[in-house]
Amino acid sequence: MERLQTGDQVQVIRGNDKGKQGKVTRVLSAKSKVVVEGVNMVKRHLKATPQRPGGILESEAPLDASKVMPIDPESGKPTRVRYETQDGKKVRVAKSGAVIPAQRA
Numbered sequence: 001m002e003r004l005q006t007g008d009q010v011q012v013i014r015g016n017d018k019g020k021q022g023k024v025t026r027v028l029s030a031k032s033k034v035v036v037e038g039v040n041m042v043k044r045h046l047k048a049t050p051q052r053p054g055g056i057l058e059s060e061a062p063l064d065a066s067k068v069m070p071i072d073p074e075s076g077k078p079t080r081v082r083y084e085t086q087d088g089k090k091v092r093v094a095k096s097g098a099v100i101p102a103q104r105a
Contacts, residue, residue: 002027003070003081003092004034007103010068011078012039017063021071025060033062074098 004010008024017039026035042061048054069078072094079094092100 002029004065004068005103008100009071010034010036011071012036012063012067013069013078014067015040015063024068026062027065028062031062032065034065034068035060035062036068039063070094070100072096072098073100 004024004027006024006027009021010024011021012018020036020039022037022039024034025037028034037060040061040063041058044057044059046052046054046057070081070092071077072079074094074096079096081092081094081100083090084093085091086099092102094100
C-alpha cells in the first residue's frame, strides 16, 4: 500500500502551485511522482498534421510525490499518513485518526 493512491484528494505543499488542491489522476511509483488534476500545468506546442489541427495544448505534468500531502477527511487539512491493520486489512490513517478510504481496489 502506498501513501498516495489514484483518486486521493491532495494539497501541494511546495513549489509554484503551493496551496492548490486537486485529485490524483496517476501515480508513477517507479519515479516517485504523481499527476494532480489542474496542478503543474505545462503548454505543448503541436504542429498541425493531416489527422489533427495544430495549436497549444495545456496538460498536467508529473509532480514529485514528496511535494503533495493527502487531505484529512475530517478536518480538510493536509495530513501525514500512518498505517494500521483493521479487520485484517492494512489501511491508511490520518493524524486525526480518520481512515483515508482506498479509492481503487
